[in-house]
Amino acid sequence: MAGGGDDAAAARNKMVVPKRHVTGFPTEEDMEVVVGTVRLGVPAGSTSAVLVKNLYLSCDPWMRGRMSRHDEGATAPGLDFVIGETMVNYGVGKVIDSTHAELTAGDLVWGMSGWEEYTLVTQPESLFKINHTELPLSYYTGVLGMAGLTAYAGFMEVGRPKRGDFVFVSAASGAVGQVAGQLAKIAGCYVVGSAGSDEKVDLLKTKFGFNDAFNYKSETNLTAVLKRCLPDGIDIYFDNVGGATLDTALLHMRQGGRVVVCGMISQYNLEEPDGLRNMFYIIPKAVRVEGFNVGGYFHMYSRFEEEMAGYIKEEKVVVVEDVVEGIESAPAALIGLFSGRNVGKQLVALARE
Known part of the structure; x- marks a missing residue:
């Protein structure tokens, strides 16, 4: 357990943010990549938080629903992307700093993350530690995620x-x-x-x-x-x-x-x-x-991970991925899902391990 990130060095943090709420088909112009900064440590006083360097980000069709504005009482209240704030989806990352008892610097994890280079996760119970590092980490955005x-x-x-x-x-x-x-x-x-x-x-x-x-x-x-x-x-x-x-x-x-x-x-x-x-x-x-x-099924994740990793190693399950490089490529990759441009699991590689 570490922390005290207020004195940590700062780093650039590119992030994808929505520019407007969407009706009809989304376009790349509905999003933009902006550049901010991030301290490379968990803020002082945070008793259970994790700073993650994102390695891979997932592109998934369900993100489209959060790009619209929903009225109160709709199916996704409070889940809409906020204009000007970082979009979110599942990703794979490396822990940089942590005040969570079960995660330490250097751990590889997957879970809900920002569409950005670094994410401060304030609900680290939503992160899963990656157990099969002998398999490609990118698989945890898809077949193992x-x-x-x-x-x-x-x-x-x-x-x-x-x-x-x-x-x-x-x-x-x-x-x-x-x-x-x-x-x-x-x-x-x-x-x-x-x-x-x-x-x-x-x-x-x-x-x-x-x-x-x-x-x-x-x-x-x-x-x-x-x-x-x-x-x-x-x-x-x-x-x-x-x-x-x-x-x-x-x-x-x-x-x-x-x-x-x-x-x-x-x-x-x-x-x-x-x-x-x-x-x-x-x-x-x-x-x-x-x-x-x-x-409603995350409680069975451990069982699933072991079973699926076994299928992959036995070549009973094979994987096809469509990988784009760099966070600047994320908006186009997301939009491409709705015209079938991708072949296989669509993901964005930020930093290879």
Whole structure:
């Protein structure tokens, strides 16, 4: 335990801040990189705080929701990004100074951090110490971090797979989708994925081991392609996109099917979200449609980390990352998520260890 950072040296701290609240599709111009300074020590008198040098920052679609202004009582009250203040997301970092009993200088951690070069974390219980430093640290922004835990909790706990299940994963080449699909294969399921380019479809089949995949942008009839790829119907639909894909998938669910509602990236930038027309079909087939938030599953992180690290070492789970360099690249990387520009988990490298 250290502290007394008021006398510590100062360093430059570049950070990404929102310039305005957003409606519709965000642009790079809605954010800017500003330069401040930071003391390289925890402020004197802080009894439980950690100063982290950020090494990798995660880009995730959920950040879009925090770029809008929500009225009091909305689904994300108090969580909107504050104009002119540093944006936040999960990241990987190295502890520079700490007054927290369980974290010391030099420890490698992941957790909620600022989109900046250094972050003072005043709730260090939200940080997880990295146990598998033999694996790439960047994996803790994705497969071994929030995205991986999201896929694991959603598919294993909410989806409750059984060997032989027919599984459909949308946005299947993304950070969550690629893990969910590979977990489905490990569980003995038949897995089909959708993605937004022929390159990504090939990735699903050759790298991630999906049984089949299709490019939703080039398929004019989603009903026809689902019948072609999953002629016996869908037991588990792992939904990352919502909208028309979810609506069509409801038509193809099998008796007792499960729809795991993880994300709705097709809806995030719409001022008037699409409605669903096929909800009736969940009644005769007793289909369960369940949303979830990964925040309710962090208690199982230790178990997940060990299991997932084992899968990676055994090459049962492979990882594809899309890495951009420097914090100046972060706004463009985030915006690219909404047009499918990234291939694999999108992250920003700040300083390599």
